Amino acid sequence: EAQVTQNPRYLITVTGKKLTVTCSQNMNHEYMSWYRQDPGLGLRQIYYSMNVEVTDKGDVPEGYKVSRKEKRNFPLILESPSPNQTSLYFCASSRQGMNIQYFGAGTRLSVL
Amino acid sequence: RKEVEQDPGPFNVPEGATVAFNCTYSNSASQSFFWYRQDCRKEPKLLMSVYSSGNEDGRFTAQLNRASQYISLLIRDSKLSDSATYLCVVNGGGSYIPTFGRGTSLIVHP
Numbered sequence: 001e002a003q004v005t006q007n008p009r010y011l012i013t014v015t016g017k018k019l020t021v022t023c024s025q026n027m028n029h030e031y032m033s034w035y036r037q038d039p040g041l042g043l044r045q046i047y048y049s050m051n052v053e054v055t056d057k058g059d060v061p062e063g064y065k066v067s068r069k070e071k072r073n074f075p076l077i078l079e080s081p082s083p084n085q086t087s088l089y090f091c092a093s094s095r096q097g098m099n100i101q102y103f104g105a106g107t108r109l110s111v112l
Numbered sequence: 113r114k115e116v117e118q119d120p121g122p123f124n125v126p127e128g129a130t131v132a133f134n135c136t137y138s139n140s141a142s143q144s145f146f147w148y149r150q151d152c153r154k155e156p157k158l159l160m161s162v163y164s165s166g167n168e169d170g171r172f173t174a175q176l177n178r179a180s181q182y183i184s185l186l187i188r189d190s191k192l193s194d195s196a197t198y199l200c201v202v203n204g205g206g207s208y209i210p211t212f213g214r215g216t217s218l219i220v221h222p
Contacts, residue, residue: 040120040214042212042214043199090155099203100146100161101158101201101210103156103157105154106154
């Protein structure tokens with residue numbers, strides 16, 4: 001089954017404790033991206049990757065890092081989480097950026 | 113930067129009603145267009161692509177107006193299960209990055 005898998009689905013952490021949210025897709029897609037969604041603000045892109053070893057900032061990259069060492073994986077790293085990063089996060093992939101986006105089920109993060 | 117705009121709603125309609133949403137975009141060179149549906153706290157899922165000639169999928173009709181730079185989604189015979197947020201997505205026009213609207217909330221009541 002074609003899918004985008006995010007883990008964990010729910011995470012409560014404390015300020016400053018490094019965390020990683022994993023994202024994996026099994027569709028051999030070149031394009032992957034991370035979004036955060038907050039009430040009233042819609043989906044905002046954090047980072048995206050056009051292919052392996054090619055990443056670029058989206059609209060709200062501050063406080064986040066990503067890496068794309070393999071085509072299927074695109075982890076999101078919060079080196080020092082802060083409460084303003086409390087949000088619902090989605091990973092997405094597509095054959096190319098202009099094509100249909102497939103989303104993971106989301107990660108609900110709370111930073112205390 | 114408001115490249116893709118949608119009326120956030122909510123649109124409150126009774127079952128069986130016909131409802132339409134518009135989504136305007138600013139980049140005239142945009143090339144591909146989609147409507148996604150998002151249920152509360154769930155991931156967005158593709159509802160339908162939008163083709164230049166317009167397209168229909170059951171009760172849903174999508175249209176593109178390039179001259180006025182908007183896409184539309186028409187839902188006929190609304191069902192309770194249509195209650196969701198509808199996101200428009202615009203691609204292309206010099207960028208390979210999709211641009212999402214903030215979504216339009218639809219509430220269908222009995």
